[in-house]
Amino acid sequence: MLDTQTIQIQKTGNSRLSSVDFNNLDFGAVFSDHMLVIDYANGEWQTPTILPFGNFSLSPANPALHYGQAIFEGLKAYKNEQGEISVFRPLANLERLNTSAERLCMPTLPEELYMHGLSELLRLDADWIPSAAGSALYIRPFMFGTGEFLGVRPATEYRFAIITCPVNAYYSSPLRVKVEEKYVRAVEGGFGFSKAAGNYAGSLLPAQKALEAGYHQLLWTDGKTHEYFEESGTMNLMFVINDTLITPALSTSILAGITRDSILQLAKDHGISVEERKVSVAEVMAEVQQGTLQEAFGCGTAAVISQIVTIGYQGQDFDLPPVSERKYSPLLAQTLDDIRTGKKPDTHHWMVQI
Incomplete structure (x- = not known):
């Protein structure tokens, strides 16, 4: 043995x-x-x-x-x-x-x-x-x-x-992202939930096309109808609407991010309302056009929290509220950083000392 x-x-x-x-x-x-x-x-x-x-x-x-x-x-x-x-x-x-x-x-x-x-x-x-x-x-x-x-x-x-x-930092500035309505990152029943090399290989071409069009990353939509958001490039995706933190519910086509899970827990610790559910493109874009989408950001180990400031959709760019006016994501990012660097108590026992 x-x-x-x-x-x-x-x-x-x-x-x-x-x-x-x-x-x-x-x-x-x-x-x-x-x-x-x-x-x-x-x-x-x-x-x-x-x-x-x-x-x-x-x-x-x-x-x-x-x-x-x-x-x-x-x-x-x-x-x-x-x-x-x-x-x-x-x-x-x-x-x-x-x-x-x-x-x-x-x-x-x-x-x-x-x-x-x-x-x-x-x-x-x-x-x-x-x-x-x-x-x-x-x-x-x-x-x-x-x-x-x-x-x-x-x-x-x-x-x-x-x-x-x-x-x-992985991203040095806020992100311009494009809603992807043609290419697919993963489908239900596949292995999009795993960190398999093939998942990332398939994303390279659409990501390159988005970069050439002036965007940093994509907002991936579901593989069947393109009606629902799933991820943002190499990150999980979150929105703040009506003071509620909303993120697509996990499935076999969405990676269960460790940073995602941590942010949701910290939001609950701060008394922020949290929803994990299907998030439709129509819902989010309606909030954007009405000026009621408060925040949008991606999260992951490399990126931690990366602010989204512009969403490209069907040939038009929509600007989101400035980062300086955002309330929730800066708070969550700072709390997470303080836990990681020992400035705040690690009440969830996330840090393993070497």
């Missing part, structure tokens, strides 16, 4: 830390010195290894390259004013990773193995965790099929790994 407390560690002899400008970080472009790798073979997880960040060697017949058995997660580590390291809701991310794994016929990862490997990796690369306001260490766990075969069937071998990178 695998000893989940045993980790083989090979430290880098050439740290890149001193060459990094932490004040000017392109999101996801600068990687920390080490990575965690755990292989799955013969029906069980093998001994975890921490290695210097570097390339993998793969067969051209790697099944993930051909049939898409690849999933990932995203979470963040923070330093508080005392220099202590903590991770935001890592077990929620593991739960979602395992949900994605089950949907794609991949092995699930034991909690003890995941947490011990993650903790040792963060301790080793602790100096890579930035402490400036709005910054964090982004953590990317991922898993993909390995081996060497061509054939549409689940792989028998897998690789799980974690890489990390110091980051600043």
Whole structure:
């Protein structure tokens, strides 16, 4: 049986830390010195290894390259004013990773193995965790099929790994978004609820078209009728109407965001009315045109809370209230940040200290 407390560690002899400008970080472009790798073979997880960040060697017949058995997660580590390291809701991310794994016929990862490997990796690369306001260490766990075969069937071998990178804000300015009425991100009964690589590959073309038209992202609508909102680009979507925080209800075509769940809980803590339900495009656009849509924003691990200031719909742009006039989303964003950085009590026990 695998000893989940045993980790083989090979430290880098050439740290890149001193060459990094932490004040000017392109999101996801600068990687920390080490990575965690755990292989799955013969029906069980093998001994975890921490290695210097570097390339993998793969067969051209790697099944993930051909049939898409690849999933990932995203979470963040923070330093508080005392220099202590903590991770935001890592077990929620593991739960979602395992949900994605089950949907794609991949092995699930034991909690003890995941947490011990993650903790040792963060301790080793602790100096890579930035402490400036709005910054964090982004953590990317991922898993993909390995081996060497061509054939549409689940792989028998897998690789799980974690890489990390110091980051600043994902979006540096409020967003202009476009309601997508042609392309589809996911449909009911598919695997839109999982963080599978294929979900993101299919979004690239419509997102590129939106960018060329002057928008930062899309507002995805349902795959059958395009009548209901689902997500916003790489984020969950929220509106404030009549002082009520409204978000599309989860389904098999909507990702269950950890940040989404956290914001809904914080809203309830602040006494804000919350509704999780179907949100129609017609309803929201009517509120926009009447000037009664108070706020709209996307939320996710990378973006946290990103304000939406313009919605493009059927060839026309509609401006929303200025960010400076918004009441609820700034409050929720600040509360979440204060919990993550230790400035406010963590009453929901979301922060796991390393």
